[in-house]
Amino acid sequence: MNNWGYAFEPADLCTGLPVGAVAEVERLAAELAALGADADTVGRPEDRVGGLRQFTLFEGRGFFSYLVDRHHEDIVIVQVVWFG
Structure with a gap:
């Protein structure tokens, strides 16, 4: 699993977010994609x-x-x- 993407248009999901927050989401998504199937065990719950x-x-x-x-x-x- 090396791919990640947004379910909707990024502009719809990321409206009003600081540029740094969007960059962090994308960085973490890339790391989750690198984890592959183990990404099912990261985060909550x-x-x-x-x-x-x-x-x-x-x-x-x-x-x-x-x-x-x-x-x-x-x-x-x-x-x-x-939340800001």
Whole structure:
């Protein structure tokens, strides 16, 4: 799994986010893609594997939600939330 992408247009998911936050989402998505199938075990919830996962940004200033698409071997970013 070396691919990642947004489920929707990046402009729709990242509107109003600082440039640094978008860069951090993309950096972390690339690292998750490099993990491959193990990306299902990273982030929250910690008590189960698979499904919708969340990864915290900048020590709680935001988070993004993602899915591991094993069929297409992709990480799909479905939501980005920024608290500022």
